Amino acid sequence: MAQTPSRSVTISAIAAEAGVSAPTVSRVLNGRGDVAPETRERIENLLRARGYRRRGSRAAGERVGLIDLVFNDLDSPWAVEIIRGVEDAAHDMGSSVAVSAVHRRASSTRQWLANVRSRASDGAVLVTTGLGSDLRSELEELHIPVVVIDPVGLPDLAVPTVGCTNWAGGLSATSHLIDLGHRRIGFVTGRPELWCSRARLDGYRAGLETAGLDLDPDLVVPGNFDYESGFRAGEQLFGLAEPPTAVFAASDQMALGVYEALRQRGLRIPDDVSVVGFDDLPQARWSSPPLTTVRQPLDDMGRLAVRTLRRLRDNEEIESPRVELATELIVRDSTAPPPAAAGD
């Protein structure tokens, strides 16, 4: 897993290997027009294969002072949390953070890679929601160390990954509701194809099991982490003949959707129904009532990712390719004993 030192991947090295002169390679790099198509292709392949990166007059092992932080897109409500952590840790080592979103625009990734190559950086932190493994291999070709932050939890051991304990989080949220006296607890799932969704669901199951409760399949409704899906799930749950007295949503966004569904039905939180989320975005604190939720330490995950990047750069050992930080239940005002039990 040690990075190829890439000491001598210079223009002239590439030129020698390609059997051309340095200026020709330079022309290819700078997109000048007048290079024979086949020469260009040969050189381009070589550049990729050898992981060429512009080094200007910098010394071989010198730091650039820049770390790439790559998102799929910047709509994710937790993006800032991660940015903050990454910026903070990077700042401590005198680096800046280049934030990019590679999105939908497919051409985008290509262009972005060209840009990364020309301006160089000391490493990349990828925030994946299925951020293409193709991107990862392309970056590998640039011989830039890569760490993946994975709030959605796809375990991939080919690359160091930072995540959080989704299962334990799901368990603690469920246990909290059970401890309050709830017996019918709804669950709104995350996107089923993501591992974190399964882990949270399994945590919910484990919580019920521990308490000797049966899982009622009607109470598990699918969501995709979005507000809207939470809203629809809420409508479905409270349209049931025997609705739950509490809902655990696998994201804060969905929990807020449940809030709105409850409000529209005239149900009060937590008097009539308790709600728990997952993430602890700032919004959780500012919702009305403030949301009880499972905190995912996104900023710490960002910090750890940067520190891991540094170890990779320095060729130090990485303890484990996958590190999970602890989640923590944050109890606020959206949970209370169920109405029936209140009279007990």
Added chain:
Amino acid sequence: MAQTPSRSVTISAIAAEAGVSAPTVSRVLNGRGDVAPETRERIENLLRARGYRRRGSRAAGERVGLIDLVFNDLDSPWAVEIIRGVEDAAHDMGSSVAVSAVHRRASSTRQWLANVRSRASDGAVLVTTGLGSDLRSELEELHIPVVVIDPVGLPDLAVPTVGCTNWAGGLSATSHLIDLGHRRIGFVTGRPELWCSRARLDGYRAGLETAGLDLDPDLVVPGNFDYESGFRAGEQLFGLAEPPTAVFAASDQMALGVYEALRQRGLRIPDDVSVVGFDDLPQARWSSPPLTTVRQPLDDMGRLAVRTLRRLRDNEEIESPRVELATELIVRDSTAPPPAAAGD
């Protein structure tokens, strides 16, 4: 206002001016120890005065492909909105965005400047909440073009600034409530030292005046844009003998604080009280009920800032040192006719 081309601010130029050799300047730049203190100081001053920036083997006018985006800190709930816009526009011109927070840590700014100098960038977008004009002048010394995004609205003509129409926004929110039939409308102010707060307040005043309503000083309570201050303002307003039927808060955060104050008093939105915010953060859409608010086009402001930066770089004309983008009232579910008027 045209930027000094800084064509020839090279190490050897500085060396010549300082009466030393190039290697000595290089040593100062790289923080090597063995330079006489007074030589070092002389060179450092010169570097600053001439705006030296490392250029490696890049050609004179060549782009670095990096834009700095500087926040005071990354807690501001609108930070991502701006990041998204800046990233988008930068991406379109093949640049990356280096996001930094200079915060409380005072040493920070110095170190950050050193880093900017060594890695270079094509320009800087500062997001100010009173981001020191000292920082701005330091950046000027680096001869990096600077544009200020100012969601809080300090007009400063020394530097190109992008803002939004705070006054018009305040007016439209107030008129909306009046049109619904409200006559007692509370206002929660922003931080009084910021211009945007005054502009929004004046928009509120103008709205009342247009409708021939008197301003009741009891209905104007101070806030500081934060959630907590909104909560306290809500408590104060609804502790009045004659409370308002609607509240216009100068930020979404404060509007959400008002939500919570109302919930705790058992008052319903919009049935009992209408609430309007300002900003249109994503949270506004996800609050319960979804918040009617004045949209501040933060992403567009970011995009415009980048485009202005490019014009500065290319020495093109800037139409105006201060551009204000239009705000827009977004009507959602937190506003309705007042309870009394409902029976009319």
Added chain:
DNA sequence: CTGAAAGCGCTTACAG
């Protein structure tokens, strides 16, 4: 503590 010399990585005319 400082400079003359050599060298590195890259680009820019120029010539064919």
Added chain:
DNA sequence: CTGAAAGCGCTTACAG
């Protein structure tokens, strides 16, 4: 379309 030569911005030994 390509290369030999010159040159630029910077750094690294080396010598004093």
